[in-house]
Amino acid sequence: MIGRHLHIDVLALRRRPAACRRFVAMSLIRLAGTFCLIATLSSSVSANTESLHARIDQLVAARMPTEAAPPATDSEFVRRVYLDLTGCIPSTADARAFIDSSDSGKRTALIERLLASPQYARRMQVFFDLVWMERRPEKNVPNAEWTEYLRASFAAGKPYDQLVREILSADGTDPTLRPAMKFYLDRDGDRNLVTRDIGRLFLGRDLQCAQCHDHPLIDDYKQEHYYGLLAFWNRSSIFTDKANQKYIAEKADGEVSFKSVFLDEQPRSTPPRLPDSPMPEEPKFNAGEEYVVAPADGVRPVPKYSRRAKLAPELTSAERRDFRRNIVNRLWALMFGRGLVDPVDLHHAANPPSHPELLDLLADEFAGASFDVRWLLRELALTAAYQRASDHPSIDPNQLPPESYCVALLKPLSPEQLGWSVLEASGVSAAYRAGVEGELAADTKFAQLLDADEKRQRQRLEISERRFYERLAPSLGEFVNLFGGPPGSPAQGFQATVHQALFFDNGGTIRSWLVPSGQNLLARAAALPDSSAQVEEIYLTVLTRRPDVEERTLAVDALNARPAAERPAALEELAWALLASAEFRLNH
Amino acid sequence: MNCTYACQSAEHVVARRRFLGLAGAGALAGVGALASPLGAFVRPAAAAELQSKQKRILMVYLAGGLSQLESWDPKPGTDTGGPFRAIPTSVPGIHISELLPQTARQMHRLTIVRGVNINENDHGRGSYIMHTGRVPDPSNEYPHLGSVAARCLSLENDPLPGYIHITPGGGGGLSSGDAAFLGPRYASVVLGGGQPPQNTVRPDAVSEAADQSRQAIRRRVNDHFARRRRTAETEAYTQTYDQAAELMKRRELFDVTKEPAADGRPRVRPNQGTPGLSTAVGCVKRTTRLRL
Structure with missing residues (x-):
């Protein structure tokens, strides 16, 4: 994997005037933001009584270099929030109902419904x-x-x-x-892989470079951090019993020592210790008394003192703000398309968050709310920042720093989001859902659950969703292969490949999903009385919006120009084109 | 650069030349593998013209490759020099490892650069430096050598990718990261395992007219979206469709059965696995390792 660092090389900036200008411009924007922030904070000391989403918006606004974009349209919002909270675009009926509703509280209600x-x-x-x-x-x-x-x-x-x-x-x-x-x-159980991934995925620190020496470019990442983390796992290994069942076993001995490959130094040793934690006291036992279950052939040893057992409570304890900051930053990135700390696994002093006070607020509030992911996502979805348009009336979004959150960032769909959305739009999902519902209705045991109490109804919904998911999930394989990143490395940014386009152009999968059948998209569209209604049905289903006047006129004229026998093909061309568009490929 | 292939067949030399001349490949990189005969596709006249004018780069990147002490930079008689000796070459004063006797005879055609030092312990970062000539800098991504070559060497209106990257494993695709600020047009097209890209044939069910019609609608929808939301992502995504169309037009380029059978041998030798590009790659790869 390509190593990354966030070191601002002043010499490099001197050599590259463009980069330098950008850097200076960004600094000025940040500085301006700081002044605004001071003003905002002094005027709203009692902010603590406000909801978290209101406080988030204040902190984002305090650092905005310019005016924010207006709120997203209902079409844009409903597509975005469905994709973010359920992983798929809304059905045609859901989209239509939401867009046409005049209820002023409909966004909040939708967020609640999706989270439930x-x-x-x-x-x-x-x-x-x-x-x-x-x-x-x-x-x-x-x-x-x-x-x-x-x-x-x-x-x-x-x-x-x-x-x-x-x-x-x-x-x-x-x-x-x-x-x-x-x-x-x-x-x-690879100790170096486990160590690296615990640091990266739970503490937001990619300590890989510190395996062999202090990180050469990140002052905060020390070799002792790496080995302190490694020491929790060092005595553990995978144990397979006679029934071929796997367990994790641990020995009572085994110290961790290390030295820099760059320096001629005496090896140092470290007990299990999270970065910046105090030195732990470790119990000592007399020789022969270290084990609850002593090691023997075919026996899983159990030590009296387990180093590994200390990891989880220490990592998740109230002292570890980095543990909280890591997860809220990742959930923020999920919703906003970019972490407050970016990249999400390089938290360190020289790569500060774009909104430090916001990251700490989220981290502490999240812990205060018992680490409730659903609660945090609700608060994020309720912010004005999340609900903004992805285009700006007066500024080219490319001119705005992405961390300004003045406009909603475009987020490429994950392979799973893309696959489920194509299945939903083409009407395959609805057919499978109907199939599962039919089975459940015919099953007297489940039929009873229909009118039962809320808990049992919920149970029924889950059973229905699980059957649906298990049947259709294998269809996603091609999407994951073509649109996913390489295994074992962090999800990359947007990767557009010619193979993806060839899959849409010529692959059999999407073509077969578009063949008119039952109540699927093209069968529904073909049954509608006029071209305008057909065009609207296809736009609303695939792009979760109605065509604008220009688009509608063009598409209707194109349809009407074709003889009746070519109509089904023309509808398919339109549906395919919308599925293959950048608008569909991105969450915007 | 002339390579000495183990089999010495004209097929290997000529067909590869034609590929390099015609595919519009500004650069062809193989990781742990080497480029290969791709077939006598089309336009021999154009090939001659291109050969006379066009420079090409063949980059063989051996990740985890052989040690310099047993290849280009022997240090016999030292603690770390290993057991092998150095031998003289066709260039007076230049000695290379005794493991490369054939190469030694061709040394007057080669240039060894022994002064390369990346000053870097991390393989990933080292690889980045070798591909871009730059120290990794998160605020500025730089294009890889192949993308630079594609930008500078490939013909102005050549529809084919200027940078083809043959990887030993499966997968494949377009690594848009390669091209950095040059844009996805100059990114590498990855041929995983040397296999041609899938889905390069338009199915019978879609007529050419129907395809043109749907692509025109797609472009219109994209333009509509990009009016106020044009980003690197929208550009990259829409360009892949243009590239796909061009690749389809020239798909015979990847068809091994169109390779010449100049010396009467079968085009695909039976003991070399599945037909396709990988057959040839496997063959050349072996050559690369033993008799560079």
């Missing part, structure tokens, strides 16, 4: 699987068990810190938490 839906838990499952496993190939823990564990955790509103504690402390002895071992087991 089974699709929200699914979206979080997909997102956190990507963050933590990075599309690594399936190894020791079946993907199905792991994803169900994640989905159920988010459906139940499990606090984020508890989820992390489970993942970092599961050892296989609690059968309900076996899937949580995936983080360790599917990395084959």
Whole structure:
């Protein structure tokens, strides 16, 4: 993987006037922002009584170099929030109902409804699987068990810190938490990989360079940090019992020592210790008394003192603001298309957040709200910053610094979002949903749940969603292969490839989804009485908006110019073109 | 640069030349693999013209490649020099490892640069420096050598990618990061495992007229969206469709069955795995390793 650093090379800036100008311009903008901030803070000392989303907007506004874009249209908003909170565009009916509703509280109500839906838990499952496993190939823990564990955790509103504690402390002895071992087991327990990924994914610090020496360019990343982290795992390994069941075992001995490859120095040793934590006291036992279960052939040893067991509670403790900052920054990036600290795994003093006070506010409020991911996402979705338009009436968005949040940033759809959205738009999803609903209605046991209490209704929704998901998820494979990044490395920025275009142009998948059948998009459109209604149905379904006057006229004229026999083909051309457009490819 | 191929066949030399001359490949990079005969596709007259004017770059990037001590820069008789000796070459004063006797005879055609030092311990960063000539700087991404070559060497209106990157594994695609500020037009088209891109044939179900019609609508929708939201992302995405169209027009370029059978041998030798570009790549790769 290409190493990254955020070191401002003054000499390089001197050599490159353009970069220098940009740097100076940015500094001035930041400076201006600071003055505004002071003004804002002094005028709103009692801000604490306000909702979090209102305070977020104040802090964002305080650093805006210019006027913000107006709020997004209802069409833009409904598409955006569906994609962000459920991972898919809305159905035609949902989009139409929302856009046509005159209820002034409809945005807030929609956010609530989506966060309560089974699709929200699914979206979080997909997102956190990507963050933590990075599309690594399936190894020791079946993907199905792991994803169900994640989905159920988010459906139940499990606090984020508890989820992390489970993942970092599961050892296989609690059968309900076996899937949580995936983080360790599917990395084959490789101590350097585990160390690097704990630093990167839970503390937002990519300490890889510090494996061999202090980071040459980031003063904050020391070799002792790397090995302090490694020492938690160093005595542990994967243990396989006679039934071929995997566990994590630990020895009572094994010290960690290290020295810089650059320096001729004596090796140093370190106990398990998180960056900047005090030196821990470790219990000592007499020789022969270190184990609860002593090591022996075919026996999983259990030490009296487990270094690994200390990791989860220490990492998630109230002292670790970096643990909180890492996750709120990642969730911010999920919603806003860019982290307050960017890249998300390079938190350090020389790469400060664009809005330091905002990052700390989010981190502390999130902890204060019991690490409730759903609550935080609701607050983010409720901000004016999130609900802004992605175009600006007077300024080219390219001229605005991305971290100004004056306009909504364009976010490329993830492979999963893209795949589910094509399935939704073409009408394949609706057919599968109808199939599942039909089965459930025919099943007397589930039919009873229809009118039952809220909890059982919810259960029914989850069962229905799960069947639907399991049947259609395999269709996403091609999208993940073509649009996803390489396994085992962080999700890259936008990667547009000729292979993706060829897949849309010539691949059989999308063409087969567009063949008119049942109530799918092209069958529905063909049944409509006039060209204008047909054009509207296709635009609304694929792009979640109605065509503007110009677009409608052009498309209607083009349709009317074709003989009746060519109408179905012409409708397909329109639907395909919208699916293949940049507007569809991006969340805007 | 003339390479000495193990089999010495005209097929290897000539077809590769034609590929380099005609594919519009400003650069052809292989990671752990080498470019290969791609076939006698079209326009021999144009090939001659291009050969006379066009410079091409073949970059063989051996990630985890052989040690310089056993290849270009032997240090015999030293603690770290290893067990092999140095031998004289066709250029007086230049000695290389005894493991490269064939290459030694061709040394007058080669240039060794022994002064390269990246001052960098991290492989990823080192690789970036080798590809871009720049120290990684997160505020400025720089184009890779291949993208620069594509920008400077490929013909003005050549529809084909100017930078082809053959990787040993599967996958494939376009690495838009390669081109940095030069833009996706100069990014590498990745041929994973040397295989031609999938989906390069327009299906029978879509007539040419229908395709033109739908592409015209797509372009119109994109223009509408980009009026106020034109970004690097929208540009990159829309350009891939133009590139796809051009690639489809010239897809025979990747068809190994159109390779010449100049010396009467079968085009695809049976013991070399699946037909396609990878067959040839595998062959040349072996050559590369043993008899560079």
